[in-house]
Amino acid sequence: MKSKVVTIETALEQIKDGMTIMLPGFQDVGGPAKFEMEMLEKGVKDLTLISCDAGTPSRPAGVAKLIINNRVKKLITAHIGLNPVAGELMNAGELEVELVPMGTFAERIRCGGAGLGGFLTPTGVGTVVAEGKQTIELNGREYLLEEPLHADVAILKAWKADKAGNLVYNRCARNYNPAMAMAADLVIVQAENIVEVGELDPDAIMTPGVLVDMIVHMEE
């Protein structure tokens, strides 16, 4: 199989101003922190980020840094509470924030990659989350119709990748990686370890390599 391993420079060429980018990670665990810092360095701007939270400015991860350096115009997320700058930018009208319940956030990404037009969830019924959405009653229960999320690029973080892009994640770092691998036009992986094709047990692979376009070796 052809190797998908590329240099950071080659991968960064794909990241352009105005793109919609999915970044996995939950409280900075499982996100491609090093790649995010390279994006910051490159100067990309006007991004729409799809990220579970807004990061924590004091930690060395990039989501928070991209936000506080005004590179993000819109953030689709479940939680911004640990990044006070995100709240300030939102209140000042400089950052558009779409707050989504975390389970709905995960499922919208899954739908985006699974060919589904949307899904019905009881989460958010009777709250501000329901505003502007269709409420559907089915078998005596109310649901909100939620729509899929899709991105131009997803940047994943794998603990182990083989050169064909088969991926294994570590502990809590799996989080949104498998779903985001399905829901973007281009999938780039920041890999901690790279092994030869055949070294990973097929039963242990969490994301199949066909979903991955590029792998960059970056140790943290």
Next chain:
Amino acid sequence: MDNKEKIARRAARFLKDGELVNLGIGIPTLVGNFVDENTEVLLQSENGFIGLGPAPEPGKEEKDVVNAGGHPVTMVTGGSCFDSNMSFALIRGGHVSTTMLGAFEVDQEGSIANWMIPGKKVPGMGGAMDLLVGAKTVIITMEHTTKNGEPRILKKCTLPLTAKNVVDYVVTELCVIHFTDEGLVLEEVAEGVTVEEVIAKTEAELIIPEEVKVMM
């Protein structure tokens, strides 16, 4: 023992052997310290695993083993890891039997507000809306009144809701209230607290049974 510990100690007695439980931040996190040693509960952490254990010894932290607040934790033997879709399918799908969360306000319709204060605090709802809708039993642990002594158990919540008609029990430092189809039943009051005091500090209407037990 301060109010928060009192609340956590009582709330821990709701947990049953073999349950899968999700504990929110604040008082619910303390509940883990009071679970009876003969009761084995498994804790789910919504960032992607079952088997949340205590904080590691200094120097033994693993960077990818954290709780939903991002703090280092351990995994108990027999724990399991999964992705976020599985994690929230467990929550929404009723596989987490009990969740305990804090609140700013609850009301007599069983609705709860715990995620934002307009103009002050808009952190985002995180996983709270999913937990409240999906868990079979919802137990709210909170102090009975605001810092100024205003009731927080209301006829109707004034803050934006996190979920509607979901609360099963509220545990405060003063009492245990059971949310039933008939209304809010005052089941227990803390030692030294009178039923009248609870009524005075509660805006919602309470049903007072013939026997109100002492909260342990």
